[in-house]
Amino acid sequence: MMRTVLVVGTLLLGASAVVAQQDIAVKQDNLMRGQAKSLYSVILKMTKGEIPYNQAAVDTALAELEASVPTIPNVFATNPKQDVVNSNYGSSQKVWQNKADFDSKVPAVVKAIADVKGKIKDVDTLKVAYKSINDSCNNCHETYRLKLK
Numbered sequence: 001m002m003r004t005v006l007v008v009g010t011l012l013l014g015a016s017a018v019v020a021q022q023d024i025a026v027k028q029d030n031l032m033r034g035q036a037k038s039l040y041s042v043i044l045k046m047t048k049g050e051i052p053y054n055q056a057a058v059d060t061a062l063a064e065l066e067a068s069v070p071t072i073p074n075v076f077a078t079n080p081k082q083d084v085v086n087s088n089y090g091s092s093q094k095v096w097q098n099k100a101d102f103d104s105k106v107p108a109v110v111k112a113i114a115d116v117k118g119k120i121k122d123v124d125t126l127k128v129a130y131k132s133i134n135d136s137c138n139n140c141h142e143t144y145r146l147k148l149k
């Protein structure tokens with residue numbers, strides 16, 4: 001009887017640890033998806049003419065990025081040691097092997113956002129802003145993001 005209780009207890013502990021790590025991976029993925037929403041679903045689509053230029057939407061997207069990007073080092077503080085189920089992208093283990101270098105990619109994104117703030121007036125200036133911000137995002141992805149499928 002005692003033995004059964006112990007086994008069940010261990011199984012439950014194991015299961016909750018797995019759930020916690022999946023939660024961390026999902027939180028990290030959601031942060032990235034949120035930033036992608038601002039940069040790709042709003043700004044990139046406007047630069048391509050897929051949606052009409054809208055100053056208020058540009059300003060909101062930039063404000064969202066401005067708030068979200070500095071939280072990357074904290075949100076990625078813990079290694080979930082697993083990918084989000086069915087995700088297209090995952091984190092390289094290098095993130096946690098070289099966490100200081102990973103974190104050092106963030107200020108360049110913050111600066112790229114600050115540099116274009118207040119300067120975007122039309123599609124042409126938006127294109128310049130998009131390229132500069134996107135290059136700084138990719139500067140981290142090149143080393144630390146893995147394509148899973």
Ligand code: HEC
Binds near residue numbers: 036072146
């Ligand atoms: C300091 C590093 C770093 C920076 C800066 C960064 N990312 Fe990421 N990004 C990652 C890592 C690591 C992953 C893979 C893990 C994940 O998907 O959560 C990722 C994944 C993604 C994904 C794929 C999400 C999915 O699974 O579908 C998108 C989209 C994305 N990032 C967009 C952005 C955008 C847009 C920016 C810039 C505004 C940005 N990222 C800045 C590290 C970074």
